[in-house]
Amino acid sequence: MTVSTTLREVNGLNAALPSLSTSTLILIDFQNTYRTGVMALPDADRALNAAARLLERARAAGTPSCTTCTTGVPAARARSRRRAAAFRARSASGRA
Numbered sequence: 001m002t003v004s005t006t007l008r009e010v011n012g013l014n015a016a017l018p019s020l021s022t023s024t025l026i027l028i029d030f031q032n033t034y035r036t037g038v039m040a041l042p043d044a045d046r047a048l049n050a051a052a053r054l055l056e057r058a059r060a061a062g063t064p065s066c067t068t069c070t071t072g073v074p075a076a077r078a079r080s081r082r083r084a085a086a087f088r089a090r091s092a093s094g095r096a
Helices: 044-060 074-092
Strands: 025-027 065-067
Touching: 025 044, 044 065
Parallel strands: 025 065
Antiparallel strands: none
8 A cells, every 4th residue: 555645744844743732623525425426435434433533532632623514506505504514413412
């Protein structure tokens, strides 16, 4: 398996990760689109579960977090708002 170059490496930073308590967590593109159908990615569920665990650790450390929700056509925007509300509810209850 080839190891990907990280943004930290590209920018000449060391490989040591910063502490969650001094960081901000940004989650981008965690969408159901990548779980099934023509855009399904292998191991998407594993990545989503890892992200949920990281979000839980970040919240426990008091780390600010930000998630993005890409919207397109009006019907998709309404669906995205419903999903975002459901995600917020799960996150608030610790089930994200």
